[in-house]
Amino acid sequence: MSVFESREIFKEVIVGFFNLLGDTPQVADKLKASKMVIRFIYSDPDLAVVVDCSGDAVDVRPDDLDTKAIVEMSMKADIAHKFWFGKVNLTMALTRRQMVAKGPVPKILKLLPAIKPSYAMYPKYLDENGYSKYNIH
Amino acid sequence: MLPEFYQFHHPTKVIYGEGLANDFSHELEALGVKNYYLVSDQVLNDLGLIQQIREGLEEAGFTITGEFYDVPQDASVEAVECISHQAKDSGAEGLMAVGGGSVIDAAKAANFVFSEGGDLIADYSGAATLSRPLKPFVVIPTTAGTGSENTLVAVIYDAANKTKLVFSDRFLLPDLAVLDPLMTQSLPPGLTASTGMDALTHAVESYVGVDTSPHSEALAVAAIKYIFKYLVRATQKADDLEARGRMLIAANMAGSSFSHSMVGCVHAMAHAVGGLTRVPHGVANAILLPHGMEYNFEVCKEKFAELAPVMGVDATGMSVDEAARGAIAAVRRLGRHLNALNAMAVRLKDAGVPEERLPAIAEAATEDGAIVYNPREVLAEEILVHLKNAY
Numbered sequence A: 001m002s003v004f005e006s007r008e009i010f011k012e013v014i015v016g017f018f019n020l021l022g023d024t025p026q027v028a029d030k031l032k033a034s035k036m037v038i039r040f041i042y043s044d045p046d047l048a049v050v051v052d053c054s055g056d057a058v059d060v061r062p063d064d065l066d067t068k069a070i071v072e073m074s075m076k077a078d079i080a081h082k083f084w085f086g087k088v089n090l091t092m093a094l095t096r097r098q099m100v101a102k103g104p105v106p107k108i109l110k111l112l113p114a115i116k117p118s119y120a121m122y123p124k125y126l127d128e129n130g131y132s133k134y135n136i137h
Numbered sequence B: 001m002l003p004e005f006y007q008f009h010h011p012t013k014v015i016y017g018e019g020l021a022n023d024f025s026h027e028l029e030a031l032g033v034k035n036y037y038l039v040s041d042q043v044l045n046d047l048g049l050i051q052q053i054r055e056g057l058e059e060a061g062f063t064i065t066g067e068f069y070d071v072p073q074d075a076s077v078e079a080v081e082c083i084s085h086q087a088k089d090s091g092a093e094g095l096m097a098v099g100g101g102s103v104i105d106a107a108k109a110a111n112f113v114f115s116e117g118g119d120l121i122a123d124y125s126g127a128a129t130l131s132r133p134l135k136p137f138v139v140i141p142t143t144a145g146t147g148s149e150n151t152l153v154a155v156i157y158d159a160a161n162k163t164k165l166v167f168s169d170r171f172l173l174p175d176l177a178v179l180d181p182l183m184t185q186s187l188p189p190g191l192t193a194s195t196g197m198d199a200l201t202h203a204v205e206s207y208v209g210v211d212t213s214p215h216s217e218a219l220a221v222a223a224i225k226y227i228f229k230y231l232v233r234a235t236q237k238a239d240d241l242e243a244r245g246r247m248l249i250a251a252n253m254a255g256s257s258f259s260h261s262m263v264g265c266v267h268a269m270a271h272a273v274g275g276l277t278r279v280p281h282g283v284a285n286a287i288l289l290p291h292g293m294e295y296n297f298e299v300c301k302e303k304f305a306e307l308a309p310v311m312g313v314d315a316t317g318m319s320v321d322e323a324a325r326g327a328i329a330a331v332r333r334l335g336r337h338l339n340a341l342n343a344m345a346v347r348l349k350d351a352g353v354p355e356e357r358l359p360a361i362a363e364a365a366t367e368d369g370a371i372v373y374n375p376r377e378v379l380a381e382e383i384l385v386h387l388k389n390a391y
Helices: A007-022 A025-034 A077-083 A092-096 A106-115 A118-128 B025-028 B042-046 B049-059 B079-090 B103-115 B120-124 B189-208 B214-236 B243-261 B265-277 B281-295 B297-310 B320-340 B353-366 B368-372 B380-390
Strands: A037-043 A047-052 A059-062 A072-077 A100-104 B013-017 B036-041 B065-066 B094-099 B135-141 B153-158 B163-168 B176-179
Touching: A007 A025, A007 A037, A007 A047, A007 A059, A007 A077, A007 A118, A007 B353, A007 B380, A025 A106, A047 B380, A072 A077, A072 A106, A072 B189, A072 B243, A077 A092, A092 A100, A100 B120, A100 B214, A106 B042, A106 B163, A106 B368, B013 B214, B013 B243, B025 B049, B036 B049, B036 B079, B036 B103, B036 B243, B042 B049, B065 B079, B079 B103, B079 B120, B079 B153, B103 B120, B103 B135, B103 B153, B103 B163, B135 B243, B176 B243, B189 B214, B189 B243, B189 B265, B189 B281, B189 B297, B189 B320, B214 B243, B214 B320, B265 B281, B265 B368, B265 B380, B281 B297, B281 B320, B281 B380, B353 B380
Parallel strands: A037 A072, B013 B176, B036 B065, B036 B094, B094 B135, B135 B176
Antiparallel strands: A037 A047, A047 A059, A072 A100, B153 B163
């Protein structure tokens, strides 16, 4: 059974977290410097989210299927959830096909050090926003 | 310490033997198709090597439906697209690559569109984009360096965007690799030396990288041992088939090792040097390997110390620091030995790199995907120090 019981809940959680990252200068400044436009395509439950770092702010757009993304990352929602706890090795996940990346993968890999602080932020975010039942302790 | 998780996936059948390139029909039968499109190099064709392969295949009832001999030094998107479409139009059911890294990578990437249709960059650039096997793909390497006949990666140059595209997928691994030392006999000393040092760089970097594993370490160690014993011999004497054969096997094992554990800062620097100054990849790796080892010294010295005896250093009674320094010195000695044979430069200056490009090279190295696998963070200002040392 998947962690998130509905698309709506998952959308709330993941979009809220991406917005938090976009408002955290320690992470956001590096994301903006990358100028990346990433579309995350989740399954089980299904959801697409564009994280657009090409402008002055990190713009998070759920259900955006039109923007031309530089990289598309596909994965199950459960894998995404585990990833933000720092419990998924991205390179291994790509090797094991737990994640599929279309586009210039080195640019995504290069963002890994930039998003490191987010692994500590995610469990705190879940607790502080009424999603503590999804926390992994 | 064991990694938390690792996997070893090696579906490529590897066969070795003198003269095998002219008769591997038994192994081809197992792939179930008869018609192959051949990708190679004009020089190899002029040397008559392709004719021998063609005759061997035709005698066994296989057909070469078409041939492509125009892969540039850096395999290009245009060449890949051309191969895909010509192979399809020729009625081929599989691809065969006979050549070095660029030829193999071009054919490897061409198999995406040849097998599945679609657009090379939009549909397949990236990692793990395929969900089923591609059409049969057979490789006969003619250099002992890249190991591409054993890797799941193809690197293709996109001239329109001046960038190198990485395609990575387990289904890219060839079905069959035919290692025949006679196919490398015509390789001149310079290419023998630089491609051999490229293989050494694959082995050393995969041995110390963050994704190393017991399987990839074992392959790396075996490759390093062979390279230290046979690279000089193969460079000195083209028809030393023992040395040629051992180098082919070493490159193949190093390829498998890095296909699983990837490479690090030496490749990041070499990619940058190649991208900005067009120095061939093997030459850049050969020059930069000892300097990359210096860069990683503090975090890798135990592993370098383990490699010292493999590289022929008598480390008896040495401290970890001394043995690790001994390993780096052994790599430098090997480079100098090859340099003394007029086979290889050991300084960036001698390879034609303009000194004023070094800061840009350092910056570009920090943009390279390989840095993620390096055992310590790659910082432009620190890398620049080592690039200057290599100058």
